[in-house]
Amino acid sequence: MSDETATMAAPAVGRAALHTPTRGRAARWYERLIELGLAGCGMTSIVVTIGIVVILAHESKDFFAHVGLGEFLGSTKWTPIIGDHHSYGVWPLLSATLTTAAIALAVAIPLGLLAAIYLSEYAAPRTRKIIKPALELLAGVPTIVFGYFAITTLTPALRDYIPGLSGGNLLSAGLMMGVMIVPLVASLSEDAIYAVPQSLREAAAGLGGGAFEAIRKVIVPSAWSGIAAAITLAASRAIGETMIVAIAAGNEARFGFDPRQPGQTATAYIVDISKGETPHGSVAYQTIFAVAAMLFVMTLIMNVISHRLSRRLRAAARA
């Protein structure tokens, strides 16, 4: 009987509390306003992305009406402003983009992954506390600084060892970009390795595996989808990086994969052409959008792959 009165009384007290004057209509509007404001912030990036896609599609539609996708993807000559006969084959830009990105990844993947392994499996907590912020500091260096370092220090130094290295070249730009991306690979890979359940480390130890064997055969493979996500994100960073290649790669749109030679990446081309001399509405002007659309598609593919991989990682972590 007494239990029953207790349960009857409790909601009555609750309802009375809801009607206290401080939680009136104004307070509820205030909450609603905050929610709307926050939703607006969340929508911004979506709206901006949609805007970019619409403008890219619109402007490059005019370009492709004039040039045609066949020439764009089929020709290896890119002379949109030079000479009387203009060629619009994107391969020179693409070859430079792919070469610098490949060099950058060749530097960033091993260095970043080994740094991540060291940080999560070997480093003492105190060492980790020093190295991780230092690594993140590297990520905060403006890319123009890397670019100038590449052209004023790295290229002259490399010239002593590599004959035929051009003043502006894909190699220096790629190497510098690699150094720039190391923190990204290291930080994301470290998160993935750190998230490998302790029980798997114990299982490996219990089978008589040494520390490094366990890392190589159990821990890194278990973290692989996270590491692969880090690598694809790094690749899209490398493809999209602008300042280093604009300064250090030579800015000559020539088709070829020789890293000693100068080249012009897609991003560097956009910097070059959009400085202001190109008349609005001309085909040369529209090339900016066509090239940008290509870059957008490339990084989009990379990001989709990365997203899928990390989703698989989260699903595996739950299991």
Next chain:
Amino acid sequence: MKITVKGLRASFGDHEVVKGIDLAIPSRQITAIIGPSGCGKSTFLRCLNRMHELVPGASRAGQVLLDDTDVYADDVDPVLVRRWVGMVFQKPNPFPSMSIKDNVVAGLRLTHRYDRKDAPGVIERALRQAALWDEVKDKLNDPGTSLSGGQQQRLCIARALAVNPDVILLDEPCSALDPIATARIEELLLEIRRDYTMVIVTHNMGQAQRVAEHTAFFLQGELVEFDTTAALFGQPRDSRTADYIAGRFG
């Protein structure tokens, strides 16, 4: 005696959880360790193959002799100890990046003893011993984590057997499993008990009675009583043992 423990103490930081234990574990038999939560039975078990020291802040004193070798002697490599003294854990932990058959030979790969020609034989023998062969022989390339909980635990037992250990430590191997899966595991332990020395930590007094020849009762880091399982459950000499097995605490 396979394992002789002398004056074993183990701590996490300042907190001592194993407080001076002497115990002789007979060869090619199953020895159970029972006791309430926090009595130090898992920590004791993990001292036997030097897994305890992997926990940051862990320390230990006393001797553990495997045959006649002190596993804590200066010239002994803890990694080698674990090759002879394998372990099966509370929660099944097959390697998620590996197929069923790769899980079985994972220990061989980790210790550079993998031989591609021998592998199929090793895999079949270990899976048969672990009573899993018939259920997985047609899907050896499926991921280890695709199996049910009980099958995963038998896979972990197969993985431990494949490296040919002398001793197998089992840390509450059935606590995450249903009664049918548990019965399967107990059955397989009884089948292989003449080939290995096994030490099983368990919460389940029935399990100790079903599988173990000897049973040790731990309480608050101390060994209260050690005897044949029949004697310990039949005529306990210590009143605390009697109270625990009667369910008066724990």
